[in-house]
Amino acid sequence: MTSRAIAAVILAAGKGTRMKSSQHKVLHPLAGQPMIHHLLATLDHVQTSRTVMVVGAGRDQVETAMAGRDIRFAVQEPQLGTGHAVMAALPELDGHKGDILVLYGDTPLIPADILAQMLSRLHSTPPNGSGKTGLVVLGFRPKDPAQYGRLVLDGDGALDRIVEYKDATPSERAISLCNSGVMAFDGALLPDLLSRLTNSNANGEYYLTDTVAIARSLGASVQVVEALEDDLIGVNSRMDLAKAEAVIQKRMRDAAMANGATLIDPASVYFSHDTKLGRDVLVEPHVVFGPGVHIADGATIRAFSHLEGAHVAENATIGPYARLRPGAEIGIGAKVGNFVEIKKAKVEEGAKISHLSYIGDASIGAHANIGAGTITCNYDGFSKYHTSIGAGAFIGSNSALVAPVTIGAGAIVGAGSTLSGNVEADDLALTRAERQTRPGWAKKFRAAKQRKK
Numbered sequence: 001m002t003s004r005a006i007a008a009v010i011l012a013a014g015k016g017t018r019m020k021s022s023q024h025k026v027l028h029p030l031a032g033q034p035m036i037h038h039l040l041a042t043l044d045h046v047q048t049s050r051t052v053m054v055v056g057a058g059r060d061q062v063e064t065a066m067a068g069r070d071i072r073f074a075v076q077e078p079q080l081g082t083g084h085a086v087m088a089a090l091p092e093l094d095g096h097k098g099d100i101l102v103l104y105g106d107t108p109l110i111p112a113d114i115l116a117q118m119l120s121r122l123h124s125t126p127p128n129g130s131g132k133t134g135l136v137v138l139g140f141r142p143k144d145p146a147q148y149g150r151l152v153l154d155g156d157g158a159l160d161r162i163v164e165y166k167d168a169t170p171s172e173r174a175i176s177l178c179n180s181g182v183m184a185f186d187g188a189l190l191p192d193l194l195s196r197l198t199n200s201n202a203n204g205e206y207y208l209t210d211t212v213a214i215a216r217s218l219g220a221s222v223q224v225v226e227a228l229e230d231d232l233i234g235v236n237s238r239m240d241l242a243k244a245e246a247v248i249q250k251r252m253r254d255a256a257m258a259n260g261a262t263l264i265d266p267a268s269v270y271f272s273h274d275t276k277l278g279r280d281v282l283v284e285p286h287v288v289f290g291p292g293v294h295i296a297d298g299a300t301i302r303a304f305s306h307l308e309g310a311h312v313a314e315n316a317t318i319g320p321y322a323r324l325r326p327g328a329e330i331g332i333g334a335k336v337g338n339f340v341e342i343k344k345a346k347v348e349e350g351a352k353i354s355h356l357s358y359i360g361d362a363s364i365g366a367h368a369n370i371g372a373g374t375i376t377c378n379y380d381g382f383s384k385y386h387t388s389i390g391a392g393a394f395i396g397s398n399s400a401l402v403a404p405v406t407i408g409a410g411a412i413v414g415a416g417s418t419l420s421g422n423v424e425a426d427d428l429a430l431t432r433a434e435r436q437t438r439p440g441w442a443k444k445f446r447a448a449k450q451r452k453k
Contacts, residue, residue, distance in 0.1 A: 005049045005098030006119065007187065009089045010039065012105030013056030013076040018237040024058040026105035027065055028241055031248050032272035032291045034065060035108040035235060038248070045112035046101075046119075052092040053105070054085045081205030082181065083197045090191060100185045102208065106235045109247055110182065114138065114227045118184040126221035127156040134189045134220030135211060137162070138182035142229045148178035149209065151224055159222040162209045177224070179209065180232045189220065248273075256283075261295075272308075284320070292326065310342070313349075331366070345376075348391065360384075365391030365409060373398040390425060 016025030026036040043051060052072045055062050056079050063073060072092040076085045086102055093100065099119055103110070118136045126133055137159055139151045147165045150172050154160040162179050163172050185193070193211040201207070212222050230247045233240060252271040253263055260279035263269050268285040275289040278297035287301050290308030295301065299312045302319030309326025312318060316334045327344030330336060334347045337354035345359045348366040353359060355372035361384050362376045374395050376387040385403035389395065393407050396415030401407070406422045407429075413419060414430025423429040 004123075005096065006046060006101065007050040007052065007093055007096045007098065008043050008046075008048045008101045008103060009086055009093070010036075010051065010053045010103050010105050011082065011085045012036065012062060013054050013059075013079055013085055014106070015057040016106070016236070019241075020238070024061040024065075025235065026108075027061060028235065030108060030241070030244055030273075031252065032274075035241075035244070036062075036065070036105050038108040038273070039103060039105065039110070040069070042110060042112045042115065043101075043103075046115050048101070049098070050093070050096055052089045054089050080199065081203070082208040083194060083206030083210065084199075086190075086208055087194050087197075087206065090194065093187070096187055098187050100187045100190055102181075102183045102185065104181060104234065107180070107182070107232060108235070109233055109244060110138075110227065110231050114225065114231060115184075117225045118182075121223045121225055122184050122186060124223070126158060126223065131219050131221040132186075133223050134186050134193075134215040134218070136184040136223045136225055137212065138180045138184075138227055138232070139177045139224050140180055140227050140229050140232050141176045142178055145173075145176060145178055150175040151177045151179055153177070153224065157224075159212060159224050160216075162212050177226070180227065181208070182232070183208065183211075185211075186220075189215065189218075192218070256281075278314075287319075293324075325360075359387075361403065362387040362389065364389045365393060367391060368393045368395070370395045371397035371399065371415065375400055377402040396430075 012026050014025065019025050027034040030038055052074055054074045054076050056076045059075065074089040074092050076088040099122055101115060118138060121136045122133050137151065142148065149162050149164045150168055152160045152163055152172060152175065193214050196214045197206045197210055199206050215222050233244045233247060235241050235244050249270060253266040253269060256277045257263055261277040261281040261283060263283045265285035269283055270288045272289050272291045274291060276294045278295060280298045281295050282300045284301065284303040286304045288306045292309040293307045295312045296314045298315040300317045305319035305322045307324040310324035310328035312330045313332045315332060316330045318336050319338065321338045322336050323341045325343035328342040329346040331347055331349040333350045335352045335354060336342060339356045340353050341358045343360040345362040347364045350367040351364045353370040357370055357373065358375040360376055361378040368389050368391060377400055378384050387401050387403045388406040390407060390409030390411065392410045394412045396413050396417065398416045399413050400418040402420035405419060407413060408423055408425030410426040411423045412428045417429065417431045419429060419431065
């Protein structure tokens with residue numbers, strides 16, 4: 001990586017009409033966060049000193065989403081091409097001494113190491129040893145080159161020209177190396193290159209790709225770095241968004257397994273951008289991790305569970321068919337079983353909530369046992385209240401604990417109880433109606449009904 005200062009210009013002024021959405025294109029989510037945030041995270045790794053975002057249609061949405069970030073905004077209005085967009089950013093680059101990356105807000109999956117390669121190439125000696133490198137173009141080799149512009153290299157491997165598909169000869173169309181649009185510029189050269197752009201073309205627009213020919217005419221060398229096709233997915237439609245989601249999910253699954261987690265059926269597990277799995281974590285099929293989930297070493301997440309905003313400690317077991325909502329804290333070796341929902345609750349070490357329960361706004365003490373069908377009644381229609389269950393307590397099946405309520409350590413609550421008052425440590429509490437038995441009543445009832453029928 002160069003020690004020179006690095007600025008980034010992100011083009012995000014497009015209308016995104018093919019998304020068919022009222023939401024700005026770059027704010028559509030990938031792995032649980034807006035796609036533009038993925039690109040910004042990459043730039044954090046590259047350690048840019050200045051970021052300029054070029055906005056246009058829907059600019060209010062983008063600027064609001066960037067609140068709290070050190071980002072400068074430039075407005076492109078009207079929108080007259082990619083070269084014109086970078087021209088709009090120049091005033092916000094005033095005083096910058098260093099390199100300039102030009103990126104696209106709808107191309108969020110470029111790895112940081114690819115950008116590092118571009119910046120390194122920008123300061124390397126050209127293959128033929130003549131001229132200084134003025135810019136670097138990022139290329140790729142798609143399975144279907146379709147209508148992409150082709151990168152035509154000279155005999156020394158430098159970029160000679162970019163030829164648009166419609167203008168290419170048959171031999172040029174046979175070139176597999178295509179233009180991604182992503183570029184790295186020598187910041188001292190960029191203003192001069194932009195000043196020489198013209199819009200003398202059929203669309204009346206200023207094309208950034210024309211800077212290649214201008215740089216060469218000024219004696220500068222233009223170099224190429226290659227990336228994978230998946231690195232350069234441009235999201236222009238919902239179908240593109242799904243393709244990008246598939247790529248980022250595979251990256252995260254691969255990273256989790258490389259770091260020591262086991263995914264039995266990787267393709268059925270969905271991660272969020274910030275999911276963290278420890279070593280020897282076992283994840284069964286069809287698990288969804290929403291934002292804010294941390295799974296510690298040795299935990300097991302069984303099939304068809306959904307977790308969001310939750311922390312699961314070492315050797316705990318979740319599911320199958322469990323739901324952990326934000327604020328769920330599951331302790332070491334604890335068990336949250338099938339069809340159990342936990343919300344804003346702390347479950348201490350070794351506690352068990354094995355079946356068919358809702359635990360919300362609660363604390364469950366170490367080694368407590370919560371029977372099937374237990375619910376904490378935490379909401380009265382207006383406010384939320386807390387339930388506290390002490391260490392080693394036993395809550396019988398089908399119990400309703402009406403908060404605010406405290407069940408002391410070692411206490412037992414009989415099955416089928418509804419409690420709205422506290423239970424002292426080691427006490428037994430139960431609420432059941434007195435049993436009534438009427439001998440022979442059922443037989444007489446059936447006979448009477450049969451006669452009537």
